[in-house]
Amino acid sequence: MSSLTAAGPVTPPVSSRRIARLALPALVVLAAEPLYVLVDTAVVGHLGRVPLAALAIGGTVLTLVVWLGTVTAYGTTGRSARRFGAGDRAAAVAEGVQASWLALAVGVLLLVVAQVTAGPLARVLAGGDPEVAGAAASWLRIATLGAPGLLLAAAGNGWLRGVQDTRRPLYFVLGPNVLSAVLCPLLVYPAGLGLVGSAVANVVAQTAGGLLFVGALVAERVSLRPRPRMIADQLVLSRDLLVRGAAFQISFLSATAVAARFGAASVAAHQIALQLWFFTALALDALAIAAQALIGAALGAGDVAGARALARRFALVGGVCGLAFALLVAAGTPVVPSWFSADHQVREQALTAWPWFVAMQPVAGVVFALDGVLIGAGDLRFLRNLTIVASVCAFLPAIWLAYAFDLGLGGIWAGLALLVLVRLVGLLLRLRSGAWAVAGATR
DSSP states (O other), X not given: OOEEETTEEEOOOOOHHHHHHHHHHHHHXXXXXXXXXXXXXXXXXXXXXXXXXXXXXXXXXXXXXHHHHHHHHHHHHHHHHHHHHTTOHHHHHHHHHHHHHHHHHHHHHHHHHHHHHHHHHHHHHTTTOHHHHHHHHHHHXXXXXXXXXXXXXXHHHHHHHHTTOOHHHHHHHHHHHHHHHHHHHHHHTTTOOTHHHHHHHHHHHHHHHHHHHHHHHHHTTOOOOOOHHHHHHHHHHHHHHHHHHHHHHHHHHHHHHHHHHTOHHHHHHHHHHHHHHHHHHHHHHHHHHHHHXXXXXXXXXXXXXXXXXXXXXXXXXXXXXXXXXXXXXXXXXXXXXXXXOOOHHHHHHHHHHHHHHHHHHHHHHHHHHHHHHHHHHTOHHHHHHHHHHHIIIIIHHHHHHHHHTTOHHHHHHHHHHHHXXXXXXXXXXXXXXXXXXXXXXXX
């Protein structure tokens, strides 16, 4: 925790060990959910092409809930970290209480909406294939029962990261996901539930995780009373993250819709490559979590120079980690697609996206690290505008041109690479300007 003296703000030096102490547990937490999704994809993939395509459709829609969870976590981390850096832990935890009430309300609302809209939405995304659309809708209606728990866990992750506690989230996320990974193949095959078993396993993990994070708030012995004014403040300050996330979600939903129009094999292969991309992205995002906590605390304590130096360090480390991931992904090219499907056409289509997947890793490492820096600093308006420009002016035109000119899955993934590259340029320019580094307990 930082302190103030007559000479000004004093913050402990940020060593590589301190960064690792925050980032490594966060890595496990971030990797747990996409790793489970990869297990889920592998299990369902061996049911056949239609169930895997249905999981691709339903899973893409469910990422809307994951996106809202990310918004909740990231918004809460920045606010909690600034208050923690200013020396007020109680206020930092209070942010988590109100974020949890907000998460619960939104989760219940999404659950209800999904029961009504799952069918029409699945039919639109499936591109007219009634078998895939029906299976996707059934999966989605069950899977969204876990939405309240998923969002409660996200809020809990947010405030715990803000007070620089990444150890408890490690246990609260990893335990339920391991349980669910064991349940998934048992429910799908021996229990004979098929695709539905996958959805039930999702709900088990998300609900258990949410309850564990609620228990952590209760253990803090703070008031659990909802405060509408603070919740409203969180909504106002999170609007830029919501718009930014919406731009991403529209982009990924559009990509899945385009892939579906190239056929069941293409959308199934897209599901494999996309879930691997999400896995590596969230693993790299562990640095962003550490950046949010440390940058927020430094600026909350008034240490602008320290925050700027730390930002440069995170950018460098992000690039190195991204390069390491690129080497791992490249080495796995001959074997990894076969883990998820025995269908020759699906594996062949997945290899079309693979060169783009490999090439994006080093760039993504820097991008995700700098995202964390600016989120921790509360520079959300800039992130919103940059994402809108990258999505609307680069990614969406690229993938719809890929459809118009029949460029296949390779065209879709070239568009994703363009999205990442545009964001890199914008983030580096913002980092150099220093306009993001504003000191104080609130921004």
